[in-house]
Amino acid sequence: MHKTQATEQASGDPLAGHLPQPELGLPLVITANAPDMALAPWLEVHRKEVMAARRQHGALCFRGFAVDEAQAFEDAARVIAPDLQCEYLGQSPRRKLSNYVFTSTELPPHYPIPQHAEMSFYYDRAPHSLFFWCATASRFGGATPLTDLRRVVQALDPEVRQAFEQRGVRHIRAYEGPRAKRSWDVFQFKRWHEVYGTEDKSEVERIAAEAGDEVVWGPNDRLTLYSTHPAFRHHPETGELAWFNHSQVMHLTATPHELFRQARLLKSPRLLAAATALKAIATAKHRLFPAEKQSYHVTFADGGEIPARMIRHVCDVIWDHTVVMPWQRGDVLAIDNASVAHGRMPFRGERLVAVAWA
Ligand SMILES: [Fe+2]
Structure with a gap:
């Protein structure tokens, strides 16, 4: 086994500033020292060392092991997290x-x-472990960037940190019902029976309550879920404080802001046009409808709007601490979900990246 910090590549690459740096130690790359070495048996032998490394670095990348099918990936993930979930x-x-x-x-x-x-x-009910496996790497883009959320908390502007610390967050997610027409809303990806795997409303209420969600039914069986909690969370094992909420994803201004950033990073006119259109839609939605009527949005826990400038600041800090390592076929990422965030870069061409979690 060789352990290496991923190193900086191609200086002309627009993502060069985000390629993994040794001082960040994210991810720790563990390379097989022989071809055709199966990952699961190797992990069984080295499990203790691997768990300690994941706790410290937050994410490990296993490279060069023989992981050719979903079952081999599942077997490997199960060594690290025997309690894999499928819901x-x-x-x-x-x-x-x-x-x-x-x-x-x-x-x-x-x-x-x-x-x-x-x-x-x-x-507290979020997954503790997350695993990705690259079955097919796209020819352009498609990386799964990583961010150390412990560093994000430390780097926040004191005013922003204090606001989130004192006021917490309230996530709003709304889903149309099974018999609703497909929504025109570009922020709606699923209807609620697709989330819960049932059309039984009492079953939905039971699952939602178990997950800690407050449920509100609206006209035409529209379901709105509210999840309210602190913005940061202490790591269950190390006690380290990490940014732990979805405001930088689900706040109405976040997605257009992210798309603008990626358009600039990737120098893509298409993404720039998409970002401009998305910003116009999000701005109109924000002005026309209160938070409770949005398909998703995040406010402070007391219902107050989080200023867009604070969301932009959080996104900027997150990107300052984000590394983008291109996938290689067969790579497996093992992420400590309590300390490291992931995302996905736009891509072109075939891409198959699978996920498992516990
Ligand atoms: Fe995810």
Whole structure:
């Protein structure tokens, strides 16, 4: 086994400023020292050392191991996290590949997925571990950037940190019902029976209550969920404080802001046009409808609007601490979801990145 910090590459690359730097130690790359070495048995032998490394670095990348199919990935993930889960109450459309392995997202290639801790809106019930496996690397873009959320808290402007610390956050997610027409809303990816796998409203209420969500039914079976909790969370093992909420993803101004950033980073006129259109839509939605009527949005826990400038600042700090390492086929990422965020860069060409979680 060779342990290396990923090093800076191609200086002409527009992402050069975000390529992994040794001093950040994110991710720690662990390379197989022989071809065709299966990952799961190797992890069983080295589990203690691997767990300590993941706790410290927040994310590990296993490279060069023989991980050729979803089951091999699931077996490897299970060594680190024996309690793998298969119920997903998150935002992304996904496709099942094996019992506990799914496509990471079916969102269109140009759609940016900002950095986030997986399902942080469930707070203490959010996954503790997250795994990605690259079955097919796209020919352009498609990286899964990583951000150390412990560093983000430390780097926040004191005024912004204090506001989030004192006021907490309230996530709002709304879904149309099973018989509703497909929504024109570009922020709606699923209807509620697709989230919960049932059309039984009492079952939905039971699952939502277990997850800590407040449920409000609206006209035409529209479901609105509220998750209210602190903006930061202490790591359950180390006690380190980390940014742990979805405001930089679900605040109405966040997605256009992210798309503008990626358009600049990737020098893409297409993304710039999409960002301009999305900003116009988000601004109109923000002005026309209160928070409770949005398909998703985040306010402070007391219902007060989070100023757009604060969201922009959080996004900027997150990007200052984000590394973008291109995928290689067969790579497996093991992420400590309590300390490291992930996202997805736009891409072109075939891409298959799978996910498992616990
Ligand atoms: Fe995610």
